[in-house]
Amino acid sequence: MLEDKNTTSIESVGEFGLIDLITNGLTTTHPSTLKGIGDDAAVIKTEEGKCMLVSTDLLLEGVHFDLSYMPLKHLGFKAITANVSDIYAMNGKPTHATVSLGISSKFSVDAIEEIYQGIQLASKHYGIDIIGGDTSTSKQGLLISVTVIGEAAIDDVVYRSGAKENDLICVSGDLGAAYMGYQLLEREKRVYLSTPEIQPDLEGHDYILERQLKPEARKDLIETLKGLSIKPTSMIDVSDGLSSELMHIAKQSGVGIVIYEDKLPIDTTTYNMAREMELDPTMCALNGGEDYELLFTISQADYDKVKNNADISIIGHCVNKSEGLSLITKSNNKHELKAQGWKAF
Amino acid sequence: MLEDKNTTSIESVGEFGLIDLITNGLTTTHPSTLKGIGDDAAVIKTEEGKCMLVSTDLLLEGVHFDLSYMPLKHLGFKAITANVSDIYAMNGKPTHATVSLGISSKFSVDAIEEIYQGIQLASKHYGIDIIGGDTSTSKQGLLISVTVIGEAAIDDVVYRSGAKENDLICVSGDLGAAYMGYQLLEREKRVYLSTPEIQPDLEGHDYILERQLKPEARKDLIETLKGLSIKPTSMIDVSDGLSSELMHIAKQSGVGIVIYEDKLPIDTTTYNMAREMELDPTMCALNGGEDYELLFTISQADYDKVKNNADISIIGHCVNKSEGLSLITKSNNKHELKAQGWKAF
Numbered sequence: 001m002l003e004d005k006n007t008t009s010i011e012s013v014g015e016f017g018l019i020d021l022i023t024n025g026l027t028t029t030h031p032s033t034l035k036g037i038g039d040d041a042a043v044i045k046t047e048e049g050k051c052m053l054v055s056t057d058l059l060l061e062g063v064h065f066d067l068s069y070m071p072l073k074h075l076g077f078k079a080i081t082a083n084v085s086d087i088y089a090m091n092g093k094p095t096h097a098t099v100s101l102g103i104s105s106k107f108s109v110d111a112i113e114e115i116y117q118g119i120q121l122a123s124k125h126y127g128i129d130i131i132g133g134d135t136s137t138s139k140q141g142l143l144i145s146v147t148v149i150g151e152a153a154i155d156d157v158v159y160r161s162g163a164k165e166n167d168l169i170c171v172s173g174d175l176g177a178a179y180m181g182y183q184l185l186e187r188e189k190r191v192y193l194s195t196p197e198i199q200p201d202l203e204g205h206d207y208i209l210e211r212q213l214k215p216e217a218r219k220d221l222i223e224t225l226k227g228l229s230i231k232p233t234s235m236i237d238v239s240d241g242l243s244s245e246l247m248h249i250a251k252q253s254g255v256g257i258v259i260y261e262d263k264l265p266i267d268t269t270t271y272n273m274a275r276e277m278e279l280d281p282t283m284c285a286l287n288g289g290e291d292y293e294l295l296f297t298i299s300q301a302d303y304d305k306v307k308n309n310a311d312i313s314i315i316g317h318c319v320n321k322s323e324g325l326s327l328i329t330k331s332n333n334k335h336e337l338k339a340q341g342w343k344a345f
Numbered sequence: 346m347l348e349d350k351n352t353t354s355i356e357s358v359g360e361f362g363l364i365d366l367i368t369n370g371l372t373t374t375h376p377s378t379l380k381g382i383g384d385d386a387a388v389i390k391t392e393e394g395k396c397m398l399v400s401t402d403l404l405l406e407g408v409h410f411d412l413s414y415m416p417l418k419h420l421g422f423k424a425i426t427a428n429v430s431d432i433y434a435m436n437g438k439p440t441h442a443t444v445s446l447g448i449s450s451k452f453s454v455d456a457i458e459e460i461y462q463g464i465q466l467a468s469k470h471y472g473i474d475i476i477g478g479d480t481s482t483s484k485q486g487l488l489i490s491v492t493v494i495g496e497a498a499i500d501d502v503v504y505r506s507g508a509k510e511n512d513l514i515c516v517s518g519d520l521g522a523a524y525m526g527y528q529l530l531e532r533e534k535r536v537y538l539s540t541p542e543i544q545p546d547l548e549g550h551d552y553i554l555e556r557q558l559k560p561e562a563r564k565d566l567i568e569t570l571k572g573l574s575i576k577p578t579s580m581i582d583v584s585d586g587l588s589s590e591l592m593h594i595a596k597q598s599g600v601g602i603v604i605y606e607d608k609l610p611i612d613t614t615t616y617n618m619a620r621e622m623e624l625d626p627t628m629c630a631l632n633g634g635e636d637y638e639l640l641f642t643i644s645q646a647d648y649d650k651v652k653n654n655a656d657i658s659i660i661g662h663c664v665n666k667s668e669g670l671s672l673i674t675k676s677n678n679k680h681e682l683k684a685q686g687w688k689a690f
Contacts, residue, residue, distance in 0.1 A: 007453035010482075018454060019480060022461050028474040030440055035476075042476035044441060044494075047392035056443040056492060058479045095375055096389060098401040100490055108352035109363060116367050129373040131380075131387035134403045135364060137355075145445055145490035147401060149389075 038252070039160050040089040040236055041150065051157065053094075053150035055086035061141035069185045072111055074213045076118025077125075079144045082239065084126045085217035085292045087150035089237035091158040091225075094128045094150040102138035102145075115144075126219060156231065158296070163234040163253035167297040169316040170232075170306060172221045174265040175242055176281065179288025180273040181205070181212025187277070207269045215292045221311065222294075228305045232296035241289040243337050246325060249297065256323035257337070259316030261330050286327070286337075383597070384505050385434040385581060386495065396502065398439075398495035400431035406486035414530045414545075417456055419558045421463025422470075424489045427584065429471045430562035430637045432495035434582035436503040436570075439495040441476045442468070447483030447490075460489075471564060501576065503641070508579035508598035512642040514661040515577075515651060517566045519610040520587055521626065524633025525618040526550070526557025532622070552614045560637045566656070567639075573650045577641035586634040588682050591670060594642065601668035602682070604661030606675050631672070631682075 010018055019037075028036045034051060035043040041055035059065060059079050067075075080097065087094040099119055103112060123130050128148065188200035202209060217237070225232065234253055236245045242264075250257050264285045274281040297318060298306065306312045325337035355363055364382075373381045379396060380388035386400035404410060404424050412420075425442065432439040444464055448457060468475050473493065533545035547554060562582075570577065579598055581590045587609075595602050609630045619626040642663060643651065651657045670682035 007455040010448065010450075010452065010454055010457070013454055015480060018457065021454060021458065022480075025458075025461060025465055026468075026475050028476065029472070030474050033441065033474045033476060036474060037477050042441070042443070044476070046397070047395075050392075052391070052397065054441070054443060054477060054492075054494065056445055056477055056479055056490070058445045058447055058481045058488075058490060060447055060481055060483055062484045063482055096378065096387070096399070098387070098399060098492055100401055100403045102403055102405055102488065103355065105355075107355065109355055109358055109366060110352040112355070112363065113366065116370060120370055123371075127374070129375050129378045129381060130371050131373065131378060131389070132382050132399060132401055134401055135360060135367075136403045136405055137408055138405055139407045140485040143403075143447065143488065145401070145403060147399075147443055147492040149397075149399065 034154070035159065040086040041092070043090070043157055045154065049154055051152055051154045053087050053090050053092040053152060053157075054147065055083055056145070056147040057082050057086070059144040061143065066189070067142070068189055070213060072114040073118035073121070075144070076115040077122040077214055079146050080119055080122035080126065080128070080148075081215050081217045081292060083146045083148035084128065084219070085237040085239065087148055088217055088219060088222050089235050089294060090150070090152065091156050091222060091232070091235060092150040092152035094126055094148050096129050096131045097123070097146055097148040098132040099130055100134040100145040102136050102143040104138045104141050107142065126217065158232050158235040159252070160234050160236050160248050161252040163249050163255050163297040163318050164299070165255055165318050165320055166300055167233050167318045168300060168303060168314050169246075169257065169259060169295070169297050169318065170312050170314050171238070171242070171265065171293055171295045172218050172311055173291070173293045174267045174270065175238065175291050175293065176274070176284035176288040177208045177211035177267055177270040178215060178290040179284050180270045181208035181210070182290070183277055183279070184208060184273060185212065205269065205273065207267060208273055212290065215290065217292050218294050224309070224311070230298055230302050230305055232298055235294060235296035238291040238293045238295050239289060241287040242295065243286045245295050246337060249295070250325055253318070254321050256319040256321050257316060257325045258319055258323070258328060259337070260328045263313060263315040265313040379499070380504065385431040386437070388435070388502055390499065394499055396497055396499045398432050398435050398437040398497060398502075399492065400428055401490070401492040402427050402431070404489040406488065411534070412487070413534055415558060417459035418463035418466070420489070421460040422467040422559060424491050425464055425467035425471065425473070425493075426560050426562045426637060428491045428493035429473065429564070430582040430584065432493055433562055433564060433567050434580050434639060435495070435497065436501050436567060436577070436580060437495040437497035439471055439473045439493050441474050442491055442493040443477040444475055445479040445490040447481050447488040449483045449486050452487065471562065503577050503580040504597070505579050505581050505593050506597040508594050508600050508642040508663050509644070510600055510663050510665055511645055512578050512663045513645060513648060513659050514591075514602065514604060514640070514642050514663065515657050515659050516583070516587070516610065516638055516640045517563050517657055518636070518638045519612045519615065520583065520636050520638065521619070521629035521633040522553045522556035522612050522615040523560060523635040524629050525615045526553035526555070527635070528622055528624070529553060529618060530557065550614065550618065552612060553618055557635065560635065562637050563639050569654070569656070575643055575647050575650055577643055580639060580641040583636040583638045583640050584634060586632040587640065588631045590640050591682060594640070595670055598663070599666050601664040601666050602661060602670045603664055603668070603673060604682070605673045608658060608660040610658040610660075
C-alpha cells in the first residue's frame with residue numbers, strides 16, 4: 001500500500017493525471033446518465049426534457065482553508081458557494097445539498113453551530129435545501145464534504161465541450177482578488193506569528209479579503225444571460241484559476257484559445273496589492289483561483305448582447321486546435337498558456 | 346473557536362445530540378423535498394409519482410477503518426456498500442454515486458487504483474454509475490466521502506416513522522458477525538504488534554472476517570419483500586447497531602418496542618468467537634454495528650408471508666410508546682434497551 005520503488009507516486013502523475021487514471025476504468029450503464037465525470041457537474045435525466053445536476057467538493061483544513069484567519073461562519077458559507085458555483089457553471093439552478101463534517105476534538109459544539117450558521121445563510125442565499133449529511137469524529141482537524149444537486153432543462157445545460165472556433169471567450173466579474181486576499185492574510189499571519197504584538201494590518205483591503213473569505217457564486221449572471229437570451233456554447237467556473245479552466249474548455253471542446261492580457265478584468269485593489277507584494281497582477285489573474293466567476297464562450301452572433309455589459313469581459317476567442325493556447329501580452333508578445341492548477345499534489 | 350469553559354463540548358451532547366442541534370435550525374423550502382434530514386436517505390420528488398433518494402457517508406482512516414488489516418480494494422467496496430445500504434433501507438434502488446477521496450502523501454497511485462477497483466466492483470454489483478467526485482491531498486491519512494442517489498416510486502418509500510403498535514419487528518440475516526470480525530482483527534493486530542514473529546491466526550474465521558471486511562448490502566432482501574408483496578411499515582439499515590436502530594424507529598414512529606433475546610439471529614461462528622473472547626454474544630448482536638442488514642416492521646397481517654423465510658427473523662413487536670424499549674432475556678427478565686451508538690464522539 002505505501003509507496004515503494006515499484007509504485008507510482010501521485011506527485012509524478014499530478015492531480016489531473018490521477019483523475020484520468022481513476023476515471024478511465026469507470027463506465028456508466030444507466031441510460032439516464034447523460035454526463036458522468038468530467039464536467040462541473042454530472043447530468044442525470046429525470047423526466048422528459050429535464051435533468052438533475054450533481055456536483056461534490058471536499059474542503060480540508062490545512063489544505064483548502066486555514067482557521068487562523070478563516071471565520072467558521074464564512075467557511076460554512078464558502079463550502080456551499082464552491083459547490084453551487086459548479087451548478088451555475090452548467091447553466092442550472094441548485095436545489096438541494098448534503099453536508100458532511102469530520103470534526104476533531106478541538107472543536108466545540110458552538111464552533112460547529114457557527115459553521116452551520118454559514119451553511120444556513122448560504123442555503124437561503126442560493127435557495128437550496130440542506131437534506132442530509134454525516135458527522136464523524138476526525139483524527140486531525142476539520143473537513144467538509146458537500147454534494148449539491150441542481151436542476152435544468154436538458155436543452156439548457158452548458159457543457160465544457162461546446163466551444164467552437166471563433167467563439168468569443170468571456171468571463172464575469174474580475175479575477176485574482178481572492179488570491180490577493182489569500183496572500184494578504186498569509187502575510188499578516190507570518191507577521192503575527194513572528195511578532196505577536198503587531199496587530200494584522202487589514203485596513204482598506206475589504207474587497208480582496210471578502211473575495212477570499214466570503215466569495216459568492218454567480219447566480220445573478222445565469223439570470224443575466226437568460227435575460228439577454230444567450231446560451232453559452234461552453235462554460236466552467238473559475239475555481240482552480242483562469243488558465244486551468246481555459247485548458248479544460250480547450251481540451252474538451254477541441255479548440256485552441258487566444259486571450260489578451262489587456263482584456264483581463266483585474267480590480268484596482270487587486271492590481272495594487274499584487275504590485276505591493278511584487279507579484280505580477282496578470283499571473284495572479286491567470287493562476288490565482290477561487291474567484292468563483294464564470295468563464296464561458298459565446299457565438300460571435302451574440303457579441304452585441306454582451307458588449308456593453310460592465311460585468312462581462314470578452315478576453316479572447318477560440319481558434320483552431322492546432323494553435324494551442326496563448327496569451328497576447330500588453331507588449332504584443334505571444335506566450336503559451338500553462339495551467340499551474342491550484343494546491344496540486 | 347477552540348473549546349473553552351464557556352463552550353459546550355461535543356462529548357457532552359453526543360453525536361445524536363449534535364445532529365439535533367445542527368438540524369434544528371435547518372428548514373426546507375422546496376415543495377419537492379418530501380424528506381430532508383432524519384432518515385436513511387433524503388426523498389426528493391422528481392416526476393409525478395417518482396422520487397430520488399439521496400444519502401451520504403464519510404469514512405475516515407483511524408476512525409472507520411484501519412489500513413493495517415483492511416485491504417484497499419475491500420475498503421472501496423465497503424464504502425459503496427455502506428451507502429447503497431441506506432437506499433435499500435428506504436425500499437429504493439441505488440442508481441448513481443459520487444466518490445471523493447482525501448489522500449495523504451503516503452499513498453501511491455497504485456494504492457488509489459486499488460481503492461477504485463473495489464469501488465468499480467461494487468458499482469457493478471449494485472448496478473450504479475459513478476458520476477463524479479473530488480480528489481484532494483490530505484494532511485493525514487485517507488478519507489472517503491460517498492454520496493449515493495437512488496430512485497423509487499413515492500408510494501414504495503419506507504420511512505423510519507411508519508411503525509404501528511402490534512407491528513412485528515423483523516431483521517434480515519444475522520447480527521454481530523462484523524463486530525466479531527473486527528474484534529478478531531484487532532486482537533491479532535495487538536499480538537502482531539507485540540510479537541511480530543507470530544503470524545495472525547485468522548484460519549477458520551472466514552465468515553466473521555468477510556462480514557467485517559467485505560459486507561454486502563441487502564439488495565436481495567428488497568427483491569424478496571417485493572416478491573412476497575410486503576411493504577414494511579418502517580425500515581432502517583443496521584449500521585450503528587440493532588439497539589441504536591430500534592431507538593430511531595421507536596422515536597420516529599412514536600411506538601415502544603419489545604424484542605426477545607432468544608429470537609436474535611446470531612451465527613454460530615459469531616457466538617463461538619464472542620464466547621472465546623469472553624464477550625456476551627447478545628451484546629455483540631445488539632450493539633456491534635456494521636451488519637448492513639435491514640431492520641423493518643411489518644403488519645401482523647403479513648406474518649404468514651415471512652414466517653418460513655430462513656433469511657428473516659421476527660425478533661419482537663411494537664408496543665405502546667409508554668412502555669419504552671425492552672429486551673426480554675432468555676431467563677425471561679425484562680431489561681431496558683440502551684443504544685450505545687457506534688464509535689461515538
